[in-house]
Amino acid sequence: MNRIESSKELEALVSKLRAESKDRFISISSGTCGRARGSTKVVEAFKEAAKGKIDIKVTGCHGFCQAEPNVIIFPEGIFYQHLKPEDAKEIVEKTVLKGEIIDRLLYKDEVTGERYVYQKDIPFYKKQMRILLGDNPFIDPTRIEDYLARGGYLSLAKALKMSPEEIIETIKASGLRGRGGAGFPTGRKWELARKQKSDIKYIICNADEGDPGAYMDRSLLEGNPHSVIEGMIIGAYAIGANEGWIYVRNEYPLAVEHVTIAIEQAREAGLLGENILGSGFSFDIKIARGAGAFVCGEETALMLSIEGKRGTPRQRPPYPVEKGLFGKPTVINNVETWANVPKIIDKGAEWFSKIGTKTSKGTKIFALVGKVRNTGLIEVPMGITLREIIFDIGGGIPGGKKFKAVQTGGPSGGCIPSELLDLPVDYESLTQAGSIMGSGGMIVMDESTCMVDVAKYFLTFLQDESCGKCLPCRKGIQKMLEIITDITEGKGKEEDLETLEELANVVKDTSLCGLGQTAPNPVLSTLRYFRDEYLAHIRDKKCPAGVCKALIKYTIDPDKCTGCSACKKVCPQEAIVGEAKQPHSIIQDKCIKCGMCYDVCKYDAVVIT
Amino acid sequence: MPRIRIDGIDFEAPEGWTILDAAKFLGIEIPTFCYHEGLSAWGGCRLCVVEIGEGKNTKLVTACTYPVEEGLVVRTATKRVIRARKVLIELLLASCPTSKKIQDLAAKYGVERTRFKPDWEDCVYCGLCVRICEEQMMAKAIGFVNRGGKLKITTPFDKTSEICRRCGGCIYICPACQLRCEGPEPPSVVCGRCYNALQPTCIDYYEDYQCYMGLKGECGTCIREEPRKKGG
């Protein structure tokens, strides 16, 4: 790739690449999760089978994780799912060369039985608005040419012709709010940073996506890293920064790889470095890697981590825009926020502000996971209801089970019960319901999830991830965990709930940083909506969902047991006795409730009460 | 010089002062634990929290680290603050009941019990020892290690330090080591024998230090009797 010296050259190059790009190709979804499902071998098989017949594009996530490994055949948009390497040859010979559809590889709606040929018709995709993720299937993240062919970096060229103040006004008018979770108005943050007088300013992309259950940023960085880079260059120009950092968590090796390649290619093309597109503006990006600390997603801790120190947050003021990385004015924004910037510059603030609700504009990417049929990454306009997301897009709860709650916002968020399913998804509504928007994790839970156990899970997570600096977070979380653990073990007392609530509120009030301040949210929201479940654990010493080990029993139903001994073979404690072909039974004293017997029994004979 | 209002008192504070500096100057008492005049402010114990802001958007911040700014409104002893302090002291008691400093705080702020399981630890991670070693002795022989529930203060690799000059500064300043309280008798973790004082006045219902001992008295923080009924 030769260095592009001016915006005219860029426009010419983009037109050329657009004209040259092939309409017909097979796009194979191969992000980290695709690879965990075996997409690497599928890619190899396709490369072999398609030689000389049709182009192959190995891309980032297509978003429908449930269906992976999957391909989309363009230009028609035919969607094939659950692929094995053997299918490659058949697909090329039948669909590509003869136009025949292979029925068994089509997406099938579990409830209606209907099969869908085209991606756009699949219910999972239909209600989405894939402004950011929609480019993924068209882009091989290791080729900047693909991004350019989609009109990439044209927004940068446009921005460099505007004044920094104009850009900031555009972002302000669009209503874009930080997508990392707090939802601070992006334009205002940039304005504050611009006003600071300093020789050096920094911008940072926070890619430390630590919320368990959220992987939107991973998909953007793996699948379309240039969209983030372009946004950062525009932002840097707007606030007057010449150096930028992308802080990627250590657990995302593929994202680190693709961002590294993208930066190098952008440098080669002259889109990063000195005198970008002949504008006189210079900017470059370095990559910083996390090292396994959730708290480093907090902005002050993140900056300390880049400086090579322990990630212990500090109080604000002073805010990062005044005094941030190395003491200089710094703008930190989330990956998704940066990715929105080129689109806003391209299509305008008015276009963006028409999407969403009054206070929450634009789209939001969510990771819809848990006990739901269609798991994957979805991008929807703000204001869509939870019901639409979980049932229309997600396809509802599998296995004939009932919806119980949806957890949003990760460990800083809360659980929302079925009464609130018609809640519109936006920053304010979710906060009022006792949760938060967060970075986008959305975990669906059914009747087999114990809400007390969920609160316990999050507290255990946060106790491990707390930096330990302040008393309420370090000790308060430990004590909340002790009380909840007692409750799950049948040792809870009624006063415990009051103590728990008071302690939770004080931890919320007095903690130094966002981690501690939001740590009580899972506890407080489950106490608010699922108090009965807590009381069942305390008064009746029962776990209604059948999860808390101390309160449940595994037994074998003699009517269903065929005596196949599958359970006896896997029991690690040798706690199952029975003769062949005779009903077996579990010795309760020896049983450690590991659940292995429940897993292997094909006759549903193992019962949890 | 930024003008602030603290407990109803208008004050022009020198630039660079913290809320704690201003309060001390005016004689307003705010409890502290991990704060020491000669060392940098740490903001870890959270005991010095005060309520700032007005209306619905108030929040609690630590007085020892929050800088004075123009227009700041501070209230040092509201209901919210007093409740927070009590629970924080309960947490301290549960951590280290053998510290006289913590027992005195409990007695002073009316904490008569702790609802949490006592850990009987020797360290409350206030960081004073780390700071005195670094800032006063310029040694940096000890520091924070690990994080969260596993946090420790120790030397590198837990080995005897080559740079420690055995000055004893860490032992001197440690609130757990300073004076050991032998008083608490199980199952109670609270002692309260050395120090008994009145609880601080809550100013939520008593504006600007004027006490309305009239018909209200609904707060109940500092008065425990039934308010006198109207007309008799």
Added chain:
Amino acid sequence: MNIDKEKIVSLIRKHGAKKESLIPLLLDIQSQLNWLPEEVLREVADRLQIPLIDVYGVATFYKAFSLKPRGKHLITVCLGTACHVRGGQRIVEAISRELGIKPGETTKDMKFSLETVNCLGCCAIGPIVVIDGEYYGGMTPQKALSLIKRIEKEEG
């Protein structure tokens, strides 16, 4: 340890001998040596002119660093929320029982190390187990144990 010293010196040259390089430097050293020995940390503190307690504090703060030697095969089980809801904890327990070690520990024969991680970002296809850098989705305690048994067999 002499061979290691050369490796470390060249890595320091690559990242630059400044304080900010500490974390990426330690990450690179660990991927080469599989753990961070005490002598290496002392060397790094010396060359980067950072107080030893600060280097030690950083090495113990971040979960990615291991200050104990790790086994040949690294098994990482994801305990993120989505994986937890699908039974991730039971997989950890099953592997723990099988190998006789707790998360964070290594088997006596130095063959396996077990670790947990708080979300790898593959939430839709959990529970996830990573063995030697390979990601496996939709795991169950049974599947995990058979994977381990296969590796044990290959080891001979």
